[in-house]
Amino acid sequence: MTKQIQFFDTTLRDGEQTIGVNFSVEQKVEIAKELERWGVDVIEAGFPVASPEDFEAVQAVSRAVKRTRVTGLARARKGDIDACIKATKDAAHKQVHVFIATSPIHRESKLHMTKDQVIASIRDSVTYAHQFFDIVEFSPEDATRTEPDFLVDSIETAIHAGATVINIADTVGYTNPVEFAELFKNLRENVKEFDDITFSVHCHDDLGMAVANSLASIENGATRIEGTINGIGERAGNAALEEVAAALYVRRDYYDATSNINLKETKRVSDMISDFANMPVPHNKAVVGANAFAHESGIHQDGMLKNPQTYEILTPESVGANKTTLPLGKLSGSHAVMAKLNKIGYDVDRDDMKKIFPIFKRVADDESIVTEDDLKEIMDKVKEAVH
Structure with missing residues (x-):
């Protein structure tokens, strides 16, 4: 019972x-x-x-x-x-x-x-x-x-x-x-x-x-x-x-x-x-921490994009948190970077990522988090390289 x-x-x-x-x-x-x-x-x-x-x-x-x-x-x-x-x-x-x-x-x-x-x-x-x-x-x-x-x-x-x-x-x-x-x-x-x-x-x-x-x-x-x-x-x-x-x-x-x-x-x-x-919640705190529904590892991000249940046993919505995030950093994979670029308006495919991803990796080595502005600069560099 x-x-x-x-x-x-x-x-x-x-x-x-x-x-x-x-x-x-x-x-x-x-x-x-x-x-x-x-x-x-x-x-x-x-x-x-x-x-x-x-x-x-x-x-x-x-x-x-x-x-x-x-x-x-x-x-x-x-x-x-x-x-x-x-x-x-x-x-x-x-x-x-x-x-x-x-x-x-x-x-x-x-x-x-x-x-x-x-x-x-x-x-x-x-x-x-x-x-x-x-x-x-x-x-x-x-x-x-x-x-x-x-x-x-x-x-x-x-x-x-x-x-x-x-x-x-x-x-x-x-x-x-x-x-x-x-x-x-x-x-x-x-x-x-x-x-x-x-x-x-x-x-x-x-x-x-x-x-x-x-x-x-x-x-x-x-x-x-x-x-x-x-x-x-x-x-x-x-x-x-x-x-x-x-x-x-x-x-x-x-x-x-x-x-x-x-x-x-x-x-x-x-x-x-x-x-x-006046006690900040640790970022890695279970259930309510800022990182509880954030994934940076390329393997994890790839899994999340294919099926969120691969790496989340609890949805952010179920506990009133905002949403799952896939912050881009040096551990991120090309799938997550491509998904983010498409989300902010760039029409890129896997072939395009062969040129984009190496530049992303160089930027990510120097930045803790790669922002949308960083991605726009990366895309500008790709355009310059093409021309």
Whole structure:
């Protein structure tokens, strides 16, 4: 049966933890509206207890969106949860996201708490939150470095206290797809309520595996993916949601999963985040980078001219990008050069290219990109040589 995958966007909370990024309340509202158009199921609008501005932002987003569920983040503390209650009061659809670290290094070095104390904190905070929210999400922070049996105990405690969503956080990007599969296998075997609960994942990209780990989780029982647009976030960032969405679309034969994401809005929301965060998208970035649909190699250009599917598994139109481009450079072949010349008004054939292409190659050796003006100069030189 085809799985329905929820998308949980934390661009406004975890994404804003990117060094140098500071969205205004107005920008957060604009982003939230665009995320709603893109089709995300949940927007994590901020950490309300962190500051008055964060509280105001969560409140403003709660009032602005109509279909998407809004959540605030809360430590396993009554005061944090109270701030979420107040900030999301006007949301048409809301939940709360409660977390506490469960790994040995976090328990001992950061929290200075025993296992029993952590379990008690989970029970008390989730029980309290459940009085005010129908949907309570609980995250064992640093879950992928937590002892498997204690992770099960923490999750079962949260479920019995009223949690309806369990988020497995790979907080420092430590795991890999094989280990993540094993983690989910252990949960499936030992958490009795596994099939009755929404399992989510929140993967960081410290080792470059956030998207791969997120996709592996879908294969192993997760039905919600958390991440950010353009993969922004703390340190090396979060799973790039646009990449997860594109992978589910292109490889629907493999994942047998669908979502509410409107892929055609992808480039628009990516550009908005890039602009507001003042973070240019790398040219080679998957799905939304400037070079994602550009081909310079002669072999690739020849294939593209014959059939675009030879080198494109995703069309630019499907993600709202402009169009495929075949920039001409020193690696371009005569087929692409001839096609470009014909496009700009020159009637040339393969015989003509025997004279034109050597001149093109000499020009291309000195230019990173051969422009239309360069091509016109080349054609002038060809004419001069003929006369």
